[in-house]
Amino acid sequence: MNYFAGTLSDRYGRKPVLLAGWLAAVPVPFMLIYGQDWAWIVGANVLLGISQGLTWSTTVMMKLDLVGPSLRGLAMGLNEAAGYLGVAATALATGYLASAYGLRPVPFLLGAVFIALGLGLSVVTLRETRGHSLVEARAHVDAHVHAHGGLTDLQVFTLTSFRDRSLSAVSQAGMVNNLNDGLAWGLFPVLFAGAGLSLGHIGLLAAAYPAMWGVGQLFTGAASDRWGRKWLIVAGMFTQAVGLGITAASHGFGPWLAAAVLLGLGTAMVYPALLAAIGDVSHPAWRARSVGVYRLWRDGGFAVGALLSGLLADVYGIPAAIAAVAAVTAASGLLVALRMRGNDHAPR
The missing domain is CATH 1.20.1250.20 (MFS general substrate transporter like domains)
Structure with missing residues (x-):
């Protein structure tokens, strides 16, 4: 899905791919809460992988669209730090919730909240950034034969x-x-x-x-x-x-x-x-x-x-x-x- 995130965002724009990634994640917490056999867990992980590939790759592309060459490293550092610190914080939070309330359903409700926030913010606040890359492309100077x-x-x-x-x-x-x-x-x-x-x-x-x-x-x-x-x-x-x-x-x-x-x-x-x-x-x-x-x-x-x-x-x-x-x-x-x-x- 990382690969398809790139090809689809070049064809249809970044925001539609990001929204598709969040929509793919919507069933995941409920499949984990109500799943009665291993197939539900496997299916939830497949959808989570689709969502992860589309959303995280697209946010990386959007930041690269928005920042200039001199700030790419800073932007990528902030992006990756936010992601992996979020992983660590959520692991601690869900561990506490699981110990206090059991494995299901409470810990996975936190995931549902995150998905709702991600989807809502993407719909309301994010604007398409592909135009920035097209403007940059017109002024881009590159020594590569394939540029x-x-x-x-x-x-x-x-x-x-x-x-x-x-x-x-x-x-x-x-x-x-x-x-x-x-x-x-x-x-x-x-x-x-x-x-x-x-x-x-x-x-x-x-x-x-x-x-x-x-x-x-x-x-x-x-x-x-x-x-x-x-x-x-x-x-x-x-x-x-x-x-x-x-x-x-x-x-x-x-x-x-x-x-x-x-x-x-x-x-x-x-x-x-x-x-x-x-x-x-x-x-x-x-x-x-x-x-x-x-x-x-x-x-x-x-x-x-x-x-x-x-x-x-x-x-x-x-x-x-x-x-x-x-x-x-x-x-x-x-x-x-x-x-x-x-x-x-x-x-x-």
């Missing part, structure tokens, strides 16, 4: 995924970054519980990573505007690799907490810079489609990371699986250093 608005969807896909050095480097880095997330959310709690940590300590470790990630993006996005994207991305990938390496080699709450902070810091360094880099390099006429392709690869990393780390852990053990992903992350950072053009950053 025109006549690219097909397939051409945008291949350019973003493989052919353009910077776009392809960013796409693979985004995928590896979320591969880390799939690993962390899947295997870290199992590792910590197996080491005998209390539930309280496991909760702190689970919170430290996204908290550092969310707060850090308030600063790292703006830093990428000032210092450029490339080396912040490279440093962030290596920082994540170090955090994963410490997790694999250590045993105990203290070292694991330090590793979680490093992993969150590294993720904060790369997340807004990667999105801003896509906006820097892609032409405004097909930028939304390029963002959709990037997010297709990036969020695909969640699934790849969960499957890959689970298979490796079954065969070689959890520390070996984490060490392998650390090596992949370092290699990804090296690939960005070698392949991404150093002058592809705002302002230009």
